[in-house]
Amino acid sequence: NAGVTQTPKFRVLKTGQSMTLLCAQDMNHEYMYWYRQDPGMGLRLIHYSVGEGTTAKGEVPDGYNVSRLKKQNFLLGLESAAPSQTSVYFCASSPETLARPNTEAFFGQGTRLTVV
Amino acid sequence: AQSVTQLDSQVPVFEEAPVELRCNYSSSVSVYLFWYVQYPNQGLQLLLKYLSGSTLVKGINGFEAEFNKSQTSFHLRKPSVHISDTAEYFCAVSVDAGGTSYGKLTFGQGTILTVHP
Numbered sequence: 411n412a413g414v415t416q417t418p419k420f421r422v423l424k425t426g427q428s429m430t431l432l433c434a435q436d437m438n439h440e441y442m443y444w445y446r447q448d449p450g451m452g453l454r455l456i457h458y459s460v461g462e463g464t465t466a467k468g469e470v471p472d473g474y475n476v477s478r479l480k481k482q483n484f485l486l487g488l489e490s491a492a493p494s495q496t497s498v499y500f501c502a503s504s505p506e507t508l509a510r511p512n513t514e515a516f517f518g519q520g521t522r523l524t525v526v
Numbered sequence: 527a528q529s530v531t532q533l534d535s536q537v538p539v540f541e542e543a544p545v546e547l548r549c550n551y552s553s554s555v556s557v558y559l560f561w562y563v564q565y566p567n568q569g570l571q572l573l574l575k576y577l578s579g580s581t582l583v584k585g586i587n588g589f590e591a592e593f594n595k596s597q598t599s600f601h602l603r604k605p606s607v608h609i610s611d612t613a614e615y616f617c618a619v620s621v622d623a624g625g626t627s628y629g630k631l632t633f634g635q636g637t638i639l640t641v642h643p
Contacts (some may be wrong), residue, residue: 414569429558431627443631452616452633453570468630500569508620512577514560515631517570 411500413434414500416518423491423525431486431521433501441504442484443468443515444476446497459484460507491525498522528553528619532634539611540642547602547637549617559600560618560631560638570616576600587611612641 417432433442440461445453455468457476465476473495475487484503488495502515533548551557561573574585581593591602600617617634 435604445633450635452530452532452635455630502570508558514572514575517562519567519569 414501414503414516415517416499416521418487418521419519420522421426422473423523425491425493425525427491428489429491429523430488431499431501431523433484433486433492433503433518435482435484435501435503435516437503437505437516439483439503439505440481441507442478443502443504444474444484444486445499445500445502446470446495447520456486456499467524491523493525496523496525528555528557528621528630528632529633530616530617530619530634532617532637534637534642536638538640538642539607542606544605545603545607545611545639545640547599547615548619549602549634551598551600551617551619553619553621554580554597555621557619557621559591559593560620561585561589561600561602562616562618564614564616564636566613573602573615595615607639607641609641609643611639614638 414435443458444456446452454470459465459478462481477485497523501518504515529548529552539545557575562570563573564570574583576583576593584590589604615637620631
């Protein structure tokens with residue numbers, strides 16, 4: 411089972427360049443999330459989506475944009491990369507809101523992004 | 527708003543020793559509690575979760591955690607660790623906000639467990 415797949419796994423960008431991170435899930439989940447992981451700070455939510463065609467801001471949305479044109483895909487875009495966006499990015503999905511019992515988030519393996 | 531504090535950033539232990547990773551949370555509403563594990567160069571994997579009922583929760587790989595509402599804690603324990611348990615562990619909470627709330631998952635800072643031979 412593929413689960414949640416992130417593309418690419420590694421990337422180095424120059425300051426000012428743009429790129430798109432792709433997250434694909436094959437579990438027919440409604441909810442999808444983008445997190446960034448930084449040392450000593452745990453995971454912080456960037457943007458999330460509660461269904462196809464919807465997106466919303468999380469804790470740290472500045473400098474990022476997202477799109478959910480298809481239910482199975484959630485794209486994270488960096489229009490003009492900055493060194494502060496050097497991080498490990500994780501995508502996750504869940505069948506429904508995490509505020510309900512008996513649901514959980516499934517994570518991808520991460521994308522390590524370095525901005526120089 | 528809810529928050530999570532993992533009290534130890536790094537925990538070194540010897541193989542076959544017991545271990546406890548500490549997690550405290552704060553929230554004004556009921557919460558669901560989770561422990562995730564991240565092995566080197568991998569994504570996060572759910573270790574265990576507390577939703578309701580018994581305060582002692584058993585998870586995969588011999589780990590267990592105890593929910594203590596009065597102390598707002600959810601400490602993770604294992605009676606005898608193995609080299610393969612070396613990983614980073616994250617405590618997380620989501621709130622029971624009802625309605626159509628997306629149920630924000632708030633993570634702690636992480637605890638790196640290193641098991642030495």
